[in-house]
Amino acid sequence: MLTYTIRRLILSVPVLLFIALIIFLLLQLAPGDPMAQVPLTVPPEVKQKMREALxxxxxxxxxxxxxxxxxxxxxxxxxxxxxxxxxxxxxxxxxxxxxxxxxxxxxxxxxxxxxxWQTRSPVMDIIIQRMPQTLWVVGLAYVVAFFIAIPIGIYSAYKQYSAFDQAGTFITMIGFSVPPFFTGPLLIVIFSVYLGWFPSIYDTTHVVNDWESFVVQLKQMIMPVMVLALQVTAQISRFMRASMLDNLKQDYVRTARAKGLPERVVLLVHVLRNSMIAVVTVVALAIPGIFGGSIITERVFKVNGIGDALIGALFASDMPMVMTLTFIFAFLIVMANIIADVLYGVLDPRIRYD
Known part of the structure; x- marks a missing residue:
């Protein structure tokens, strides 16, 4: 396993370099000029010197x-x-x-x-400053989605075609179909405008130092977390249900039941572990995917995170910022694939890479 992991990490280096080259070439072909926002009163020779400096x-x-x-x-x-x-x-x-x-x-x-090019500041310093806001929202959304989706998928498979299963199927279809740029404003209209329960704008300068400030922080995180968690919950729960249904029909399940094992042990020990093998891929690949969803969500709720920084850099034709952020997303996808492959061997002893 260790040899396989090291080999995959070494092979990921040329893959990431090739991805970086493709991203760079695409940005070179993209329309837009960083000098477009310079005032018209600036002489052309000054603009040329600015271009050379960049x-x-x-x-x-x-x-x-x-x-x-x-x-x-x-x-x-x-x-x-x-x-x-x-x-x-x-x-x-x-x-x-x-x-x-x-x-x-x-x-x-x-x-x-x-x-x-936009702020004249180091790109990594800006990313490090904005990363905690993104991790708070995205990380909490992922944890919420995981702990909701797994039990729903297990119970839906065990109670196939029941009212709970049909309701879960309907809700997950909505989660798959409705994009964040629709659910975000919809939640703002319902919970901020009409009900007045939660703030519509995420205050990134808010400091938690007592119980009241913690409640304020919790309220402003609820809606962006709900938007991001909806899609991930729908995805993971459907894959969990399908994998559980496939394993419930296997011979080892009938053997375990024939031995007199309690149904809870059969489901949560034998079936769940084998079912998680297929779900691991979805869970691992959803991590960079939810960062992609946070780009729109952060813009809707004014979260001062890396997604909002990427949108602002695209509008300003700030190629160093766009290049760095898109490469970070590509790096997350490559690492998520490696982690998923390694976890296969951890969950299933029959899988060997060495």
Whole structure:
């Protein structure tokens, strides 16, 4: 298993590089100019110097190579310096000084990070600042969806064609069919405008320091979490039901029942473990998928997360920000596939990779 995991991680490197190249080329072909938002009063020669400062005058392969160096060499150096200089986890190590920031005080070679064309700030700093908001909403939505979908799928399979199963099928069809850009405004109209229960805008500056502030935080998270959890719950519960139905017909289930094992043990020990093998793929691939859904949800509820940053960067033609965020999403998908393959062997002893 360890050998297989290492081999998959090594093979994922050229895959990610190829994905990065495709993303870069597509962004090069996309319409839009970062100088379009510059005021018309700026002279053309000043605009040209601004374009050269952003690296837009270089050939595409030079720009791509510079992004690779900045992303996979300079940014790790910045991260290592932060770990040894400022973090509480590894702050006891000797301070490193790998990264040399560029500036007027630097005389000699320096390291330029991936800079956002829109904000003129390092892209990774912006992502790190916005990531906690996304993880709070997306992470909670995923946990809620998982703990709701698994019991629904198990009970729907055990009580096939019952009223509960039919109601679950109807609700999951709605969850599959209705996109977040519809459910988001619908929940705002119902729960914010008419009922006034929850705020329509997510306040990212809110600080939780007592019980009342915790209640406020909980109220503003309910609607975006509901929107994201709806689709994931529908997906996981349907796959859980189908997998349970398939395993309930197997010979080992009849054998376990013939031995006199309690029905609860048959379902939750034997059938559930084998059924989770098929569900693992859905659960693992839903993680990057729900980040994609958060792009629209964050825009609807004004959550200051990475999804909202991606939409803003697309409107501003901020290629470094768009390139970095889309590559992060691609990285999540590749890693989710590797994790799913490894979990197959954990759940099913018959599966061997070595």
């Amino acid at each position: 690296g837009l005058g270089a050939p595409w392969y030079i720009q791509f190579w510079k992004w690779l160096v900045q992303m996979f060499w300079i940014e790790p150096m910045v991260f290592i310096d932060w770990l040894t200089n400022h973090s509480s986890l590894l702050g006891w190590l000797p301070n490193t000084d790998f990264y040399t920031p560029c500036g007027p005080a630097v005389d000699g070679p320096c390291d330029l990070r991936v800079i956002s």
